[in-house]
Amino acid sequence: MKPSHETALSKVPEVTLLFWAIKIAATTLGETGGDAVSMSMNLGYLVGTAIFAGVFLVAVAAQIKAKGFHPWLYWTTIIATTTVGTTLADFADRSLGIGYAGGSSLLLLLLLASLALWYRTLGTVSVESISAPKAEMFYWVTIMFSQTLGTALGDWTADTAGLGYEGGALIFGALLALLTLAYYKTKISRTLLFWLAFILTRPLGAVLGDLLDKPLADGGLALSRYSASLTLIVFIAACLLLFRHRPAKTAH
Template sequence: MNTTTGQTLSKVPEVTLLFWIIKIAATTLGETGGDAVSMSMHLGYLVATGIFAAVFALAVVAQIKARKFHPSLYWVTIITTTTVGTTLADFSDRSLGIGYAGGSALLLTLLLGSLFVWHRTLGSVSVNTVSSPKAEMFYWVTIMFSQTLGTALGDWTADTAGLGYTGAAAVFSVLLALVVAAYFWTQVSRTLLFWAAFILTRPLGAVVGDFLDKPLSAGGLALSRYSASAALFAFIVISIVVFRQRAAATAH
């Protein structure tokens, strides 16, 4: 494998438009898939969280042990973070009774704490530095917290704030557009913008997922959670197969 001087290739993908398209689809799948297991299968949030947490742990171990970037393995791991994030956020918000605001505050604290420890330990939280097992561990733990926070934010905006699914989707779409504008027309830290976009795509996917499978009376389309999940999964698979993804170059 050819690399430029002073660089190696990481096991995370290059951040391109395709990355963000698949990321949004994966977060939407996380919502419909998580709800399918916890609600449609009547397993409850705690049991569903335990199942997805176990799958997430196995996927992370496989990702860390891999010798090079494998798009399918990477995106399977991302999907596991979105599903466990969905059920964990629902368990925190509803079963523990702390509400969407309390759950969001708790998860934001965990996310910021993860980023702080990561930065203090390795000196950077940029995805361009994810080239060692320790960095990968911080990367995946941070992503899991961000996915869970995103679910809580999406539910809070759509339900507690009363914006509904389409209104919440519009809010997060505008916020993402502002991040894109900052990327092209300002000198704001690219690392900060990446994590802002990464976090915001999760509540966008969460409210879109809810819009697809929630009852008509609640403002949704009442689609089957299983069929919606299958369609989203098929879209992700086709995107991975048809469009080639490269590993991100990691500078040292």
């Protein structure tokens, strides 16, 4: 028997303030964790991307195979997308030699292509419409591209634009505040606002991650990538243990 619409959708969490708090922490962890593997361990961006891509594929397969909503599994998969996004963006920006502008442009095209193909195939890109493995695949691929694009945008803003980590955090925080205002005060598509917010939380996490682990001379707090990553893991685990996590409701 095929799973019902309600059962399939129950694997996606309800989008609340808690969701966004964990999302920002997870994206920050993606920055510190990705840098820890590719830079602190001196494995390089390509090897780091391969490692995290493997974790991402295993996590997505487990998420799709699951029969219900499991908060730990869902957020593990999100963290996997944000770590592979970090190393993949760094590889595109630096190892391919196309710079932050080129990397961001390439990743934006990939994200738009993923959303377009998703919409053309299923007729919607709303997270409330996920009711089959095919929709889940589009969901996770789109999330992975959005995380990667967010990393590139965060690095571009902090480095190339010369705003620094604090300036980048203020810019993306202000943009997210505007999206929140639009959510409550306008009738702009909730699906559009969700994906914009999802993309913008990633560069916010990128600059926050850099703020934590970059040297004092570069405007960071000079924490080790390992200690910063461990702190974020403890915060996410506390949120999962202390608060109730409900699945999203079905769109009828």
